[in-house]
Amino acid sequence: xxxxxxxxxxxxxxxxxxxxxxxxxxxxxxxxxxxxxxxxxxxxxxxxxxxxxxxxxxxxxxxxxxxxxxxxxxxxxxxxxxxxxxxxxxxxxxxxxxxxxxxxxxxxxxxxxxxxxxxxxxxxxxxxxxxxxxxxxxxxxxxxxxxxxxxxxxxxxxxxxxxxxxxxxxxxxxxxxxxxxxxxxxxxxxxxxxxxxxxxxxxx
Amino acid sequence: xxxxxxxxxxxxxxxxxxxxxxxxxxxxxxxxxxxxxxxxxxxxxxxxxxxxxxxxxxxxxxxxxxxxxxxxxxxxxxxxxxxxxxxxxxxxxxxxxxxxxxxxxxxxxxxxxxxxxxxxxxxxxxxxxxxxxxxxxxxxxxxxxxxxxxxxxxxxxxxxxxxxxxxxxxxxxxxxxxxxxxxxxxxxxxxxxxxxxxxxxxxx
DNA sequence: CCCGCCATCAACCGATCGGTGGATGCTCCC
DNA sequence: GGGAGCATCCACCGATCGGTTGATGGCGGG
Numbered sequence: 128x129x130x131x132x133x134x135x136x137x138x139x140x141x142x143x144x145x146x147x148x149x150x151x152x153x154x155x156x157x158x159x160x161x162x163x164x165x166x167x168x169x170x171x172x173x174x175x176x177x178x179x180x181x182x183x184x185x186x187x188x189x190x191x192x193x194x195x196x197x198x199x200x201x202x203x204x205x206x207x208x209x210x211x212x213x214x215x216x217x218x219x220x221x222x223x224x225x226x227x228x229x230x231x232x233x234x235x236x237x238x239x240x241x242x243x244x245x246x247x248x249x250x251x252x253x254x255x256x257x258x259x260x261x262x263x264x265x266x267x268x269x270x271x272x273x274x275x276x277x278x279x280x281x282x283x284x285x286x287x288x289x290x291x292x293x294x295x296x297x298x299x300x301x302x303x304x305x306x307x308x309x310x311x312x313x314x315x316x317x318x319x320x321x322x323x324x325x326x327x328x329x330x331x
Numbered sequence: 332x333x334x335x336x337x338x339x340x341x342x343x344x345x346x347x348x349x350x351x352x353x354x355x356x357x358x359x360x361x362x363x364x365x366x367x368x369x370x371x372x373x374x375x376x377x378x379x380x381x382x383x384x385x386x387x388x389x390x391x392x393x394x395x396x397x398x399x400x401x402x403x404x405x406x407x408x409x410x411x412x413x414x415x416x417x418x419x420x421x422x423x424x425x426x427x428x429x430x431x432x433x434x435x436x437x438x439x440x441x442x443x444x445x446x447x448x449x450x451x452x453x454x455x456x457x458x459x460x461x462x463x464x465x466x467x468x469x470x471x472x473x474x475x476x477x478x479x480x481x482x483x484x485x486x487x488x489x490x491x492x493x494x495x496x497x498x499x500x501x502x503x504x505x506x507x508x509x510x511x512x513x514x515x516x517x518x519x520x521x522x523x524x525x526x527x528x529x530x531x532x533x534x535x
Numbered sequence: 536c537c538c539g540c541c542a543t544c545a546a547c548c549g550a551t552c553g554g555t556g557g558a559t560g561c562t563c564c565c
Numbered sequence: 566g567g568g569a570g571c572a573t574c575c576a577c578c579g580a581t582c583g584g585t586t587g588a589t590g591g592c593g594g595g
Contacts, residue, residue: 137435143347231341272541285524300544319523320489476571504574
């Protein structure tokens with residue numbers, strides 16, 4: 128019997144998950160949490176075999192909740208159940224130690240199969256998420272310095288280089304240098320594309 | 332007895348909705364649709380009193396499905412059940428004639444009450460959506476022409492005015508004119524802010 | 536100590552951008 | 566017919582941008 132804790136902030140979705148799990152003889156729902164904090168508390172108190180976690184919840188996101196649950200109970204498995212999210216969130220959840228990543232859009236049998244595999248010790252990725260990670264790992268990780276990010280944020284607000292220099296109490300040459308460094312890191316040639324690229328990468 | 336058709340592309344969410352409606356004595360689920368097209372077909376065939384529609388579905392969105400359902404069956408009520416979406420989508424659904432707008436995050440009793448009110452002839456808005464519409468109506472509506480949008484899209488990709496002119500087979504002066512018109516409509520002074528503002532407004 | 540990263544700064548130059556003040560022509564609607 | 570919106574186009578000019586080629590100093594880690 129796999130003892131499962133379900134955490135999702137939408138009552139309808141929780142109800143749907145619970146109804147699905149109720150159809151499985153080898154799965155027992157031992158608790159429901161409407162947010163990340165409650166999920167962590169219930170995981171510590173009820174000691175589930177597996178926590179089914181939404182990635183985006185109020186107060187404490189799924190990736191942070193994952194880290195806390197695994198810190199408190201290393202033997203509990205965490206499965207992220209997600210609407211297709213950007214790869215930044217998924218990467219963070221991986222780093223936090225989740226063992227499964229399933230899409231809410233998946234057929235019910237696939238979700239149940241995923242839960243059973245994870246409870247049996249495997250790591251399970253929905254195919255589209257696996258593809259996302261494969262594509263992602265072929266790309267070098269991009270990160271901007273704090274100052275580069277700050278300058279780009281002001282660029283996104285429509286400020287000119289002289290205005291940004293005044294805002295940050297530095298010279299225009301400094302602003303330009305930060306921008307050029309950001310362009311290099313992002314592989315772009317102009318401020319506008321730098322902003323849109325940084326947004327795509329979740330850096331802004 | 333309120334005869335309801337449920338349309339949502341996520342099996343889990345559909346299951347949750349169906350489970351919730353099963354708890355109500357006066358509501359009967361007469362069908363389920365995984366996408367907008369099927370929802371339209373089933374609405375015509377099964378003749379529900381009320382269709383519960385997700386706003387974002389593959390193939391045919393909720394607003395388009397709403398328009399088609401109401402065109403085929405004007406007496407059927409449409410309730411949009413949505414994760415908090417940008418106001419553009421909600422406005423489109425209003426224009427299509429939906430009678431209710433409820434959030435998936437709402438407590439189950441609130442969703443059932445909303446369904447009963449709509450079935451009784453009322454228009455029902457979740458409070459946060461009502462607030463959104465009130466705030467929205469105080470703002471002038473911004474819209475860009477097709478050409479303005481197209482030019483902005485290319486700007487967002489990092490193209491210069493001369494490059495955009497070559498891409499669109501027009502002169503650079505034409506590109507600049509479109510950009511200046513877009514700046515006026517968006518209330519901005521530079522291309523970068525025009526792009527980020529258009530994205531915020533859901534125009535890009 | 537050396538290296539890498541970060542923050543800061545300069546001057547010069549060509550390309551691009553934004554603004555200005557026009558213009559024509561087409562379509563749709565009152 | 567007239568007005569509004571849209572698409573297209575022009576020349577000129579000052580401001581800004583992006584690139585180049587440097588430079589200094591601080592901090593942390595091997």
